[in-house]
Amino acid sequence: xxxxxxxERAGLPASGGVAxxxxxxxxxxxxxxxxxxALREQHANTxxxxxxxxxxxxxxxxxxxxxxxxxxxxxxxxVPVIAFGTGTSLxxxxxxxxxxxxxxxxxxxxVLAVHAEDLDCVVEPGVTRKxxxxxxxxxxxxxxxxxxxxxxxxxxxxxxxxxxxxVRYGTMKDNVVALTAVLAxxxxxxxxRRAKKSSAGYDLTRLFVGAEGTLGxxxxxxxxxxxxxxxxxxxxxxxxxxxxxxxxxxMTIQSGLPVARIELLDEVQVRACNAYSKxxxxxxxxxxxxxxxxxxxxxxxxxxxGEIAAEFxxxxxxxxxxxxxxxxxxxxxxxxxxxxxxxKPGAKALATDVCVPLSRLADCVDETKxxxxxxxxxxxxxxxxxxGNFHTVTLVDMDDPQDVAKAKIFIERMVHRSxxxxxxxxxxxxxxxxKKKYLEAEHGRETLDAMxxxxxxxxxxxxxxxxxxxx
Numbered sequence: 001x002x003x004x005x006x007x008e009r010a011g012l013p014a015s016g017g018v019a020x021x022x023x024x025x026x027x028x029x030x031x032x033x034x035x036x037x038a039l040r041e042q043h044a045n046t047x048x049x050x051x052x053x054x055x056x057x058x059x060x061x062x063x064x065x066x067x068x069x070x071x072x073x074x075x076x077x078x079v080p081v082i083a084f085g086t087g088t089s090l091x092x093x094x095x096x097x098x099x100x101x102x103x104x105x106x107x108x109x110x111v112l113a114v115h116a117e118d119l120d121c122v123v124e125p126g127v128t129r130k131x132x133x134x135x136x137x138x139x140x141x142x143x144x145x146x147x148x149x150x151x152x153x154x155x156x157x158x159x160x161x162x163x164x165x166x167v168r169y170g171t172m173k174d175n176v177v178a179l180t181a182v183l184a185x186x187x188x189x190x191x192x193r194r195a196k197k198s199s200a201g202y203d204l205t206r207l208f209v210g211a212e213g214t215l216g217x218x219x220x221x222x223x224x225x226x227x228x229x230x231x232x233x234x235x236x237x238x239x240x241x242x243x244x245x246x247x248x249x250x251m252t253i254q255s256g257l258p259v260a261r262i263e264l265l266d267e268v269q270v271r272a273c274n275a276y277s278k279x280x281x282x283x284x285x286x287x288x289x290x291x292x293x294x295x296x297x298x299x300x301x302x303x304x305x306g307e308i309a310a311e312f313x314x315x316x317x318x319x320x321x322x323x324x325x326x327x328x329x330x331x332x333x334x335x336x337x338x339x340x341x342x343x344k345p346g347a348k349a350l351a352t353d354v355c356v357p358l359s360r361l362a363d364c365v366d367e368t369k370x371x372x373x374x375x376x377x378x379x380x381x382x383x384x385x386x387x388g389n390f391h392t393v394t395l396v397d398m399d400d401p402q403d404v405a406k407a408k409i410f411i412e413r414m415v416h417r418s419x420x421x422x423x424x425x426x427x428x429x430x431x432x433x434x435k436k437k438y439l440e441a442e443h444g445r446e447t448l449d450a451m452x453x454x455x456x457x458x459x460x461x462x463x464x465x466x467x468x469x470x471x
Contacts, residue, residue, distance in 0.1 A: 017077035018056045018099060024073045025059060025101075032060040043084050043102045045095045049348040049396060049404075050434060055082055055096035060104045064180065064188060064219040070103055071217065072186035080463050081184075083213040085126065085152030089159055090351050091432030093212050097467040103217060105154055111135050112220065119225045120177055120194060125154020125218050132223075141225045144169035147428070148334040154218045159430035160210030164333065167253070167386030168260040168292065171428065173209045175224045181208055181216035184459040194222055207454070212430055213465040215458045229292035233302050234261070234326040235319025237309045242266055242285045242369050242381070244312040246362035249287065249385045251308050253358055257301055261290040262386040263333055266369065269340070269380035269393075276339035277332035287385075288333055289319070290326065336382045337393060344378050344395040352411055352434070354418035355389040355427025364421055365390055368414050377410055389427035416441070431469045439471060 025033050034040075040054035061067050074081045080100025087094055096102065109126035116139050123132060130150045133142050145156060146163040155161075157179065162171035169175070178192035191204035208215060239245035242264070249262055265273065265286045274281055287309075291301040298321065306317040320326065332339070337351055356364045365381065372379045372392070383390025394410060397403040415425045415438050425431075425438040440448055452470055455462070 085155030091434035356423030
């Protein structure tokens, strides 16, 4: 076991309850239980500017029974439990503000079953999206949800993730058919069967999708799959302004064009991607697009989009069906976060997102862009604009109190702008610690009380990822 029992957490000794849990787990888990400081810090927030709050110990589990064993030990002593997938969440979901035991699920990485004829599969939570799609490739199937990181599927379900394909294929809530979870008392539940639809009882699947580990720990998922399209085309279209690009998106979606991906990058983000990914894109607001379907269909869709873009002063729309060119383009899009960091060396990057009804997209992005310019911020904009969701990556000098204060004001204005337009504080990053202060403004006190009642019923000791979602 790495480190001593009760090793310090942020300079404080572990509590008696934590020490008792660590002692109880030491023999059955052996070297798979560690209290080493470096490992604990790796299992807390390491992305963006939220403080790193490590757990008291990390345990690597290999099956549902072991998850139960850890949770029961923690429940017996009132010790917090934090689930960990790959650590790519952006709002502090894996932090341990009250200490406790981190359950690392990365070794639960088996694809348990693929039912090709039913277009579904069953996986353990540590399977990553790339791993699953590699497994499915020869079957002519794929799992379409693609956040930029190679996140674990359990973590993607817990944060209700989406990504560039969401405009056509939906988000995790649309693609998780059923799941199993270990509750705070150590019991295991299965939320649904594999049937395509059901009206039997409460929809517990969707209750756990997006719960961020606050109601239980997911130990398997049944996922909806899609067939690989016969043909794919994709390309890039520049626009004179960010508003004209957004207006073209709105028209594209409202006209029923079956676009698979439609992504916005402002000129600052394009400049960053050019430098980081060795591209030569025009440094002005751009839309990245992709169409899925038949050979004739994707050709027709690309031509129709070119016509729409021209109506808003955009173009030329250059597109290709060559896989290597499309892959290079989308890899650059997925690397957008890392591409931003060299723009302000030494700065922390705060990636945040909002989502608004599609009709308000141009207004929200345009006003946010104006804020960035008037406040003197360095905050590239990128977004899954086909469903009204966009992000800023705010680069902040953490040693400059004025820069930090300005960034906080900017983020608050962005969130409240989204809420005023009928939108949400987060389209896909989740709440975690970073967005929980906006929940009452978004949902109202009565709705939060209902959420608290659910939490209290399933987790009366508040040991499941405490300090997240609910203020």
